Amino acid sequence: MTATEIRASSETLLAVQAPRKAANLAQFFRWLILFLGGILMIMPIVYMLSTSLKWPHEVYNVNLWPDEPTIENYAYVLEDGRFYGWMINSTIIALITTASALLFDSLVGYTLCKFRFPGRYIVFIAILSTLMIPTEMLVIPWYLMSQQFGWLDTYWGIMFPGLMTAFGTFLMKQFFETVPDDFIEAARIDGLNELQIWWTVAMPLVRPALAALAIFVFLGNWTAFIWPLIVTNSVEMYTLPVGLASFGDEADVAWELIMTGAAISTIPTLVFFLIFQRFIIRGVVMAGLKG
Amino acid sequence: MANVTLRSLGKSFGKTEVLKDIDLQIEDGEFVVLVGPSGCGKSTTLRIIAGLEEASTGTVEIAGRVVNNLEPKDRDIAMVFQNYAIYPHMTVRKNIGFGLRTAKKTRAEKTERIEEVARILDMTDLLARKPSQLSGGQRQRVAIGRAMVRDPAVFLFDEPLSNLDAQLRTQMRLEIKKLHQRVESTIIFVTHDQVEAMTMADRIVIMKDGVIQQVGTPSEVYHKPANTFVARFIGAPSMNMLPGTGTDAGIHLKTGLNFTGGPAVASRREVLLGVRPEDLVPDGAAAFVEGKVTVQEPLGHETLIYVDTGAGEVIAKADGRRPPEVGSQVRLSALPENVHVFDAVTGQALT
Numbered sequence: 222m223t224a225t226e227i228r229a230s231s232e233t234l235l236a237v238q239a240p241r242k243a244a245n246l247a248q249f250f251r252w253l254i255l256f257l258g259g260i261l262m263i264m265p266i267v268y269m270l271s272t273s274l275k276w277p278h279e280v281y282n283v284n285l286w287p288d289e290p291t292i293e294n295y296a297y298v299l300e301d302g303r304f305y306g307w308m309i310n311s312t313i314i315a316l317i318t319t320a321s322a323l324l325f326d327s328l329v330g331y332t333l334c335k336f337r338f339p340g341r342y343i344v345f346i347a348i349l350s351t352l353m354i355p356t357e358m359l360v361i362p363w364y365l366m367s368q369q370f371g372w373l374d375t376y377w378g379i380m381f382p383g384l385m386t387a388f389g390t391f392l393m394k395q396f397f398e399t400v401p402d403d404f405i406e407a408a409r410i411d412g413l414n415e416l417q418i419w420w421t422v423a424m425p426l427v428r429p430a431l432a433a434l435a436i437f438v439f440l441g442n443w444t445a446f447i448w449p450l451i452v453t454n455s456v457e458m459y460t461l462p463v464g465l466a467s468f469g470d471e472a473d474v475a476w477e478l479i480m481t482g483a484a485i486s487t488i489p490t491l492v493f494f495l496i497f498q499r500f501i502i503r504g505v506v507m508a509g510l511k512g
Numbered sequence: 513m514a515n516v517t518l519r520s521l522g523k524s525f526g527k528t529e530v531l532k533d534i535d536l537q538i539e540d541g542e543f544v545v546l547v548g549p550s551g552c553g554k555s556t557t558l559r560i561i562a563g564l565e566e567a568s569t570g571t572v573e574i575a576g577r578v579v580n581n582l583e584p585k586d587r588d589i590a591m592v593f594q595n596y597a598i599y600p601h602m603t604v605r606k607n608i609g610f611g612l613r614t615a616k617k618t619r620a621e622k623t624e625r626i627e628e629v630a631r632i633l634d635m636t637d638l639l640a641r642k643p644s645q646l647s648g649g650q651r652q653r654v655a656i657g658r659a660m661v662r663d664p665a666v667f668l669f670d671e672p673l674s675n676l677d678a679q680l681r682t683q684m685r686l687e688i689k690k691l692h693q694r695v696e697s698t699i700i701f702v703t704h705d706q707v708e709a710m711t712m713a714d715r716i717v718i719m720k721d722g723v724i725q726q727v728g729t730p731s732e733v734y735h736k737p738a739n740t741f742v743a744r745f746i747g748a749p750s751m752n753m754l755p756g757t758g759t760d761a762g763i764h765l766k767t768g769l770n771f772t773g774g775p776a777v778a779s780r781r782e783v784l785l786g787v788r789p790e791d792l793v794p795d796g797a798a799a800f801v802e803g804k805v806t807v808q809e810p811l812g813h814e815t816l817i818y819v820d821t822g823a824g825e826v827i828a829k830a831d832g833r834r835p836p837e838v839g840s841q842v843r844l845s846a847l848p849e850n851v852h853v854f855d856a857v858t859g860q861a862l863t
């Protein structure tokens with residue numbers, strides 16, 4: 222290498238360094254913002270765990286680490302027989318609603334996406350528009366309906382509003398758009414009926430969306446509070462959030478017990494999330510394949 | 513084994529008519545290529561034959577029976593799509609076997625058939641792979657295998673090679689042709705590429721705006737184009753079109769020269785004289801093209817020369833070793849049988 226060449230390359234190096242410094246600074250601020258956001262997100266969880274380790278008298282103290290940490294609360298909650306019943310109720314309800322919502326949302330989403338029929342657009346808009354109605358407004362009609370049908374204080378009564386979701390239908394419809402029509406027509410030529418095509422061709426290709434929807438729906442039902450509170454009467458029918466809120470008495474809310482129950486009840490959601498998250502990641506990799 | 517007959521087939525999407533009165537008779541075992549510019553209705557025709565689209569008017573017959581009301585799976589056809597339509601979540605084996613899902617065969621018979629097809633397509637060692645681990649050409653082969661496995665009477669191909677690079681396309685062209693000789697099924701192949709059409713077809717169907725322009729063997733459509741559209745579409749570079757007028761002594765061209773020896777043309781009739789670049793040869797006496805060479809395009813074994821005639825540009829092929837210099841004056845003519853005369857208004861051939 223000649224001298225001039227060396228000079229030339231070191232000059233380009235210098236020229237590159239200035240913008241890189243600016244990029245580093247931008248990168249630093251990006252990380253800072255993410256870090257602060259992360260702290261903000263994790264604080265409630267930290268406080269949940271910290272409160273669950275406190276004695277009742279220390280609950281309203283904001284210290285992060287309890288003066289006298291105790292696992293007494295865990296012993297109390299786990300020994301209280303009601304807790305297991307609520308856990309089972311919540312598990313059954315969340316699993317059934319998740320399975321049902323996945324099935325119906327993807328069926329309807331697929332139909333709205335891949336079939337041309339009169340009124341298709343109107344149906345789609347009608348489903349979407351229900352997204353604008355808040356749960357609080359629906360609770361009264363649901364209640365009246367449940368009363369008429371004798372669904373009060375039953376699993377069915379707790380579950381029925383969530384068996385199909387407008388959001389999930391919309392999500393699935395959008396994701397089915399990514400499945401090429403050729404795939405469907407090729408299967409049609411090969412003699413599959415429409416239900417088989419949906420199941421063997423379309424569904425495996427939208428697995429990431431199904432996993433995401435499963436997580437949304439499961440968490441939504443696991444943490445649902447207002448409707449289960451209203452529709453249930455007997456303590457045995459309570460779901461976890463409703464049951465936990467019933468800890469304590471009229472005058473005093475037992476926060477340390479509620480937080481303990483909440484901490485325990487995050488474990489199933491964590492497990493559920495970890496299982497389905499794998500599908501999301503694997504699905505994204507698969508979607509990279511082009512024709 | 514089956515012939516395919518389209519009778520006054522028409523198709524409209526809403527108010528737009530995309531196919532008009534398509535009549536076509538395809539013999540058993542024939543390799544027919546539908547060719548035409550993008551949007552001319554080739555895919556729609558193919559999809560109607562497959563049963564993926566309904567005909568607005570007319571009938572489709574396969575092996576002598578009208579299939580308009582049959583489901584695609586009952587028509588004894590298989591289709592290969594432009595984007596292959598092989599499933600990314602299934603192995604090659606599953607993809608090829610997909611066409612057998614509804615077949616009444618035992619598992620062992622199906623396995624045997626899949627492996628036979630894989631052998632024919634030379635991809636036995638790829639059976640366990642997923643499509644993401646295959647090259648474009650291999651994916652295309654899987655798609656063909658999937659169509660072959662059911663041993664259909666008619667294969668439908670919709671631009672199956674257009675996603676491949678030029679070299680692979682040439683190779684696959686040959687493979688599909690060999691495959692046809694082997695399976696002896698009827699093949700209807702759609703492409704917008706006239707070279708593909710010329711090289712593969714027993715017969716070519718040239719379409720434009722939903723209307724068949726000409727049906728014929730590659731040699732027929734090349735040597736006897738029915739109109740100016742076909743004349744320009746087939747062959748590269750395109751046929752030269754020289755405007756002129758009929759006279760008693762032949763055709764008087766806008767370039768000022770006369771062409772004699774062609775068909776008799778009524779006096780004063782406006783015509784287009786079509787002549788392919790490769791048919792133009794230097795000739796001092798009977799020349800009907802004269803002008804200055806403006807550009808040379810060497811292609812190796814030959815050189816294209818662009819000649820400015822004063823009334824439009826003419827492309828001619830010249831010897832690759834000693835082409836006329838740029839700026840030099842050339843006089844060109846062609847044998848009368850290589851000159852095509854078209855009506856200037858309708859574009860129809862006058863022979």
Ligand SMILES: Nc1ncnc2c1ncn2[C@@H]1O[C@H](COP(=O)(O)OP(=O)(O)O)[C@@H](O)[C@H]1O
Binds near residue numbers: 549550551
């Ligand atoms: N489903 C459809 N709805 C409306 N127009 C369509 C539809 N499919 C095709 N067309 C129109 O029909 C014409 C022919 O299309 P196509 O058969 O795909 O052409 P090609 O395959 O020759 O490129 C095009 O103008 C296209 O826009």
Ligand SMILES: [Mg+2]
Binds near residue numbers: 554555556671
């Ligand atoms: Mg097409």
